[in-house]
Amino acid sequence: MDERMSMDGFDPLEPYTYRHPTQVAGVVWKNPVGAASGTFKLDACQDFYDVSQLGAISTKGVSPVAWEGNPTPRTAESPSGMVNAVGLQNPGVDDYLVDELPRLKDLGALVVTNVAGHSDDDYAQVVAKLADSPADMLEINVSCPNVTHGGMSAGTDPVGLERLISRLRAMTDKPMVVKLTPNVTDIAAVARAAANGGADALSLINTLVGMRLDTTTGRPIIDNVTGGVSGPAILPIALACVWKVRQALPEMPIIGMGGIASGSDALEFLYAGANAVEVGAAALVDPVAPVRIARQLDELLDQRPELAETLEKGSSWK
Numbered sequence: 001m002d003e004r005m006s007m008d009g010f011d012p013l014e015p016y017t018y019r020h021p022t023q024v025a026g027v028v029w030k031n032p033v034g035a036a037s038g039t040f041k042l043d044a045c046q047d048f049y050d051v052s053q054l055g056a057i058s059t060k061g062v063s064p065v066a067w068e069g070n071p072t073p074r075t076a077e078s079p080s081g082m083v084n085a086v087g088l089q090n091p092g093v094d095d096y097l098v099d100e101l102p103r104l105k106d107l108g109a110l111v112v113t114n115v116a117g118h119s120d121d122d123y124a125q126v127v128a129k130l131a132d133s134p135a136d137m138l139e140i141n142v143s144c145p146n147v148t149h150g151g152m153s154a155g156t157d158p159v160g161l162e163r164l165i166s167r168l169r170a171m172t173d174k175p176m177v178v179k180l181t182p183n184v185t186d187i188a189a190v191a192r193a194a195a196n197g198g199a200d201a202l203s204l205i206n207t208l209v210g211m212r213l214d215t216t217t218g219r220p221i222i223d224n225v226t227g228g229v230s231g232p233a234i235l236p237i238a239l240a241c242v243w244k245v246r247q248a249l250p251e252m253p254i255i256g257m258g259g260i261a262s263g264s265d266a267l268e269f270l271y272a273g274a275n276a277v278e279v280g281a282a283a284l285v286d287p288v289a290p291v292r293i294a295r296q297l298d299e300l301l302d303q304r305p306e307l308a309e310t311l312e313k314g315s316s317w318k
C-alpha cells in the first residue's frame with residue numbers, strides 16, 4: 001500500500017470529534033472533506049464507517065426520471081487513475097426523495113444533492129422537486145463528459161450557463177453549487193458565468209475527457225469510446241483550476257477535487273484556495289479513504305492554525 005495511504009491506529013468506526021470545521025456558502029461542514037459525486041454508495045459505505053463523519057456527501061447525479069446509464073464496459077484503468085463512462089445511471093428524483101435522501105438525513109449526513117440533466121428543462125424539473133426537500137445544498141452538474149445532451153455541454157458555454165443558473169436560482173433558496181468542467185480553454189470564464197447567474201459556490205473539477213484502446217482488437221475498451229479521467233493523474237490539473245478560479249473570484253466558496261488520496265493532497269487544495277475538498281476515485285480503491293483523509297487533514301490543520309482559522313471563518317487561503 002502507498003505509504004501516504006497508511007495512518008497509524010486509524011479505525012474508521014471509532015468515534016472521533018473533528019477539531020477543524022469549514023464553511024461553504026454559509027453551510028458549516030464538520031471537517032473540510034466530503035465524498036465526491038458518483039463515488040459514494042450508501043449501501044456499500046455505511047458498513048465501513050459512520051457516514052455523518054464526513055464533511056458532506058455529494059450524491060450521484062439525480063435526473064428527472066430514471067436513467068439506465070451507458071452500455072458496458074464503462075470503466076478502464078489508466079496510469080494513476082481510471083476512465084469512466086457510467087453515464088449518470090440513477091433511479092430518478094422521485095425515488096431519490098423517498099429512498100436515498102431520507103436515509104442519508106436519518107444517518108446525520110450533510111447532503112449535497114447532485115443534479116443532472118439533458119436540457120435546461122431537465123435541471124429545472126429536478127431543482128423544483130428538491131426545493132423543499134431536506135437536501136442541505138444542491139450541486140448542479142454541468143460538467144459530465146459522458147452524456148450526449150446537456151451534461152458537459154451545459155458547462156462549456158458561458159452565455160448558456162449563466163442563463164441556466166439564473167433560471168435555477170429563481171427556483172430555490174438552497175445554497176447552490178455549480179460543478180465545473182476542466183474541458184475548457186478558460187475555466188475562469190465559466191466560473192464567472194456561474195457566479196453571474198447566482199451560484200453560491202463552485203465545485204471543481206469534474207473528469208477530463210480520455211480514452212483507452214485494447215491493443216489486441218484495436219478497439220476502444222469503453223463502449224462509449226471516450227470517458228472521464230479521474231484519480232491522482234489529474235491532481236495537478238485540478239489544483240491549477242482551483243487556483244485560477246480563486247484568482248478570478250476571490251470571495252467565491254470553492255469545493256476542490258481531483259485525485260485527492262491523502263490528507264496532504266487535500267491540504268494542497270486548501271492552500272490553492274479551496275474552502276473544502278471532495279474525494280472521488282480514491283474511495284473506489286478504498287471505501288474508507290474519505291474518512292482517513294479527513295482525519296489526516298485534521299491533524300495537519302492542528303499544525304496550521306492560521307489556515308484552520310481562515311476556513312472556520314468561511315474564508316479561503318489567499
Ligand SMILES: Cc1cc2nc3c(=O)[nH]c(=O)nc-3n(C[C@H](O)[C@H](O)[C@H](O)COP(=O)(O)O)c2cc1C
Pocket residue numbers: 036037038039059060061084086088114141144179205206207229230231232234257258259260278279280281282
Ligand atoms: C465512477 C464515477 C462516477 C461519477 N459520477 C459523477 C456524477 O454523477 N456527478 C458528478 O458531478 N460527478 C461525477 N463524477 C466525478 C467526480 O465527482 C469527481 O469530480 C472526479 O472524479 C474527480 O475527482 P477524483 O479524481 O477524486 O475522482 C464521477 C466520477 C467517477 C469516477
